[in-house]
Structures are given as C-alpha cells and as structure tokens.
Amino acid sequence: MSDPKPVSCIVFDVNETLLDITTLEPLFERLFGAGSVMREWFAELILYAQTMTLSGRYAPFGTLAEGVLRMVADNKKVQLADRDVDELKSRIGAMPAYADVKPALARLREAGFTLATLTNSAPAPAPTPMEKAGIAACFDHHFSVAEVGKFKPHPDTYAMVQDRLGTPPPQLCMVACHLWDTIGAQAAGWQGAFIRRPNNSVLHVPDAPPPDLAADDLGTLADRIIAANSAG
Known part of the structure; x- marks a missing residue:
C-alpha cells in the first residue's frame, strides 16, 4: 500500500462493491x-x-x-x-446492499466527504436498483458510463466524473472490489481503495499498482479513509 493523501470525494463502484x-x-x-x-x-x-x-x-x-x-x-x-x-x-434489478454498506456510508457522510457512484450499468427507471436496495439517498451524485459510451476502466469514464464534479483528480478516491477499477482510477490520477469482497483479491504483478488503501469490509475501509484524511 502507498501513503494515501487527503481526498474530498469518494466514488463507489456499484455492482458487487455495494450490491450483492x-x-x-x-x-x-x-x-x-x-x-x-x-x-x-x-x-x-x-x-x-x-x-x-x-x-x-x-x-x-x-x-x-x-x-x-x-x-x-x-x-x-x-x-x-x-x-x-x-x-x-x-x-x-433487485440485488440487495451488503450489510456493511449503509453504516460505512453514514460514517463517510458524517466525516464530510462528497459521495458518488460510477457504474458500468446504464441508468434505470425508478425505482432504480440503488433505490430498491435503500442506499440511493446516501449519495450526492450518481454517474453511469453510458454518458460516455465506454466501460471502466477507460480514462474517459473517470474524466467524466471529475469534470462533472469539478474536482481535481488527486481529490478523488475510487472504492471498488475490482482491482481493474482501482488501477484505472489510479491511472487517471485518483486514489484507489480496494475492498476484498469474496472472489476478489489484489493482483501481485510488479507493474500493477497496489491500491492506496485496502480492507476486508467497507466499514474498516471507511475508517481508514477517514483516518488518512485526518492525518493529512
């Protein structure tokens, strides 16, 4: 792991990271x-x-x-x-949120972070999967790669988010259980935070950047993000 720097906005992958x-x-x-x-x-x-x-x-x-x-x-x-x-x-369309999601998001919001999602899924009519899972309102913004017609980890997907938010890359952190997503975000100048959901592990290859932060559950990962921001 690298030495994480303070960030202002946390962007979450959705499928498998938040929804089971x-x-x-x-x-x-x-x-x-x-x-x-x-x-x-x-x-x-x-x-x-x-x-x-x-x-x-x-x-x-x-x-x-x-x-x-x-x-x-x-x-x-x-x-x-x-x-x-x-x-x-x-x-x-009816996948539930993992049990650790709501409490972790609540702590991050209380700590003052802007929260957003960036998903490969196209926008859905209401009630959306996130609304059905009861977590849509936990976020300030929702983004889909459909807006650029390219899937993660293409650079344009991350650029779309940072442009829409008006937030410089170093102030953004991608949370995902897929290492290809954190690698893509890090290549765009973001930080990457990895959650080890079942059947998801880090890639031990010399040129593959390790995530800046990692944890086995979202609550611990949220605490580490908050601690890193406080330390900065």
Whole structure:
C-alpha cells in the first residue's frame, strides 16, 4: 500500500462493491446445476464489456449481460427460455446492499466527504436498483458510463466524473472490489481503495499498482479513509 493523501470525494463502484451479486446464483444453479457458473458469466461479462470499449463499440451493460448469458448457455448446451432472461433482469434489478454498506456510508457522510457512484450499468427507471436496495439517498451524485459510451476502466469514464464534479483528480478516491477499477482510477490520477469482497483479491504483478488503501469490509475501509484524511 502507498501513503494515501487527503481526498474530498469518494466514488463507489456499484455492482458487487455495494450490491450483492451472489443473489443471482439461484438462477445459475437452476439453469446449469451450479451456482458457481455465475462467476464464469460475470467474468465474461466484464471481459466483453471491456472488449467492446477497446474495439470502439458500445452496448448497454444489461444488453451485454443477456448476450453473455446466452453465450454461456450455448457453451454448456443449455436451452434458454425467455423467462430465464427475464429472471436474470429481475434479479439484477433487485440485488440487495451488503450489510456493511449503509453504516460505512453514514460514517463517510458524517466525516464530510462528497459521495458518488460510477457504474458500468446504464441508468434505470425508478425505482432504480440503488433505490430498491435503500442506499440511493446516501449519495450526492450518481454517474453511469453510458454518458460516455465506454466501460471502466477507460480514462474517459473517470474524466467524466471529475469534470462533472469539478474536482481535481488527486481529490478523488475510487472504492471498488475490482482491482481493474482501482488501477484505472489510479491511472487517471485518483486514489484507489480496494475492498476484498469474496472472489476478489489484489493482483501481485510488479507493474500493477497496489491500491492506496485496502480492507476486508467497507466499514474498516471507511475508517481508514477517514483516518488518512485526518492525518493529512
């Protein structure tokens, strides 16, 4: 870990960082006989989202989620019905927040930080997934990569947030359970704070920047961000 500097705005990834994607597993258990296939689907979803961006193309994250589900089903010789795709959409739209989210956000707000989200998901009609999870009001701003038509960790996604907020990069901190997101934010001049959600770990590669802060739960991570700001 590096020596974190004071920041004024904390920006959160949403899917899996704040919202619990393990609630999708029953669908994959029913379709494929193993809930663990959800991880295969999600990894492919991230891969193809980033592939679209690298190729200069864009499709909404939800459209890609459906397409990748069909691809995984084809690979496993499973016939999907329309109701299966509908269930995926329904479950994605109703993912609950992790238990540590609300208390951590409350402490960060009390400490005076501006709080925002930056998600790969496209904007949703009300009630949004964040509203259903009961945490939308905890944030001052919500941003989607759909505004630039590129997925994280493309530099334009982070530039969009800092431009809209009018906040210089060193004053921004990205909180995510995906190291590719903190690496992207750090490349944009932000700080990166990593939360070790299940099946998410740091990458031990010499040229991959470690996160400025890391913790096993969001409450501890919030405390460390607050302490680093106080120390500065």
